[in-house]
Amino acid sequence: MYGRDWDTFLLPYEQAVEELKVKFRSLRTEIKHTEEYTPIEFCTGRVKKVSSIIEKAKILSIPLERVEEVPDIAGIRIMCQFQEDMHRVAEHIRGRKDMTVVEERDYVTNRKPSGYRSYHFIVKYPVQTASGEQELLAEIQLRTLAMNFWATIEHSLNYKYKGNIPEQVRERLVRAAEASYRLDGEMSAIRDEIKAAQILFETKSNTVADILSMIEKMIHNGHLELAAEFHQKFHEAQSEDIQSLQRLSEEIQQVLQQLEQNNFF
Ligand code: 0O2
Ligand code: 0O2
DSSP: OOGGGHHHHHHHHHHHHHHHHHHHHHHHHHHHHHHSOOSOOEEEEEEOOHHHHHHHHHHTTOOGGGGGGOTTSEEEEEEESSHHHHHHHHHHHHHOSSOEEEEEEETTTSOOTTOOOOEEEEEEEEEEETTEEEEEEEEEEEEEHHHHHHHHHHHHHHHHHTTOOOHHHHHHHHHHHHHHHHHHHHHHHHHHHHHHHHHHHHHHHHHHHHHHHHHHHHHHTTOHHHHHHHHHHHHHHHTSOHHHHHHHHHHHHHHHHHHHHTTOO
16 A cells, blocks of 8 residues: 555545534434433544554554554544433444444453453444445444543643653553543432432422322312311421322222212212
8 A cells, every 4th residue: 555545545534524523413413302311422533644544554453455454544533421322322323224233342241451441343444436446444432521532631641752651650540540430420310319319300290290189089079178188288298208198199099989870070
């Protein structure tokens, strides 16, 4: 592979990166529009530099005649707020019809010794070129914002020290990776708490709405004393936990059923 051939060789890879960026950014917009919350925070992409491709081919013992076997010449990076979002995006990637997953690497469960965490997919992606369809390999990395923060800094330090990061700095990076791991755990716990609070709030407001509509039914059918009694009970239960409200709701429902059976409505 001579120098002047690289531009032509890389053209379909540039196309793949552009297409994949558009696709994942559109997916973000679509989910945000329908759900008001998106598992994708942002998405970036790049074509590897020629010098890095040659270096990587050497490391992987791939001769330059078969350089297309280097799996990450085209690379896409998808950042998520929470680890749970990564699972959702991963499932989405596995189900897509415009690419085929050929490999998955879970550096989230199995952190690298450096402290690196990320979930990698290698996919086969077809691009339509002037000379027909060309299927090429692309790497998709999934990260949380915390994972990305750590990896970006570590990558730039590796660049600065040309792979020979001083031992003391390396140890600190491992500690920083542990802090980033704990941060993801804390954020997930907060997310779960917010979700639980939202569910509780919804259950409570539904139960309150049910109780009030049943009391209204009693008033409407002339059972004023019963309605006043349950209204008082409702006021008392409101300051207690959700179970008290749910018990009251069941009690009123039973009384209403009895009234209906005895043709009092
Ligand atoms: P916006 O509205 O700024 O978010 P291009 O296709 O030209 O947009 P380019 O120049 O090839 O993209 O760059 P790349 O590396 O693919 O992606 C850059 C995108 O990632 C930009 O989004 C940045 O805003 C976004 N980005 C990079 N780092 C961060 C970060 O730390 N936080 C956030 N929230 N976004 C980041 P856009 O497309 O310009 O849109
Ligand atoms: P660039 O500049 O990002 O393109 P291995 O698991 O060791 O057998 P390899 O090749 O190290 O194999 O891992 P893999 O799964 O192919 O992932 C390669 C890419 O993941 C790297 O690309 C990085 O982007 C990222 N990565 C892997 N390990 C680390 C790490 O310790 N720190 C950081 N910051 N990123 C990492 P490139 O080709 O290294 O470079």
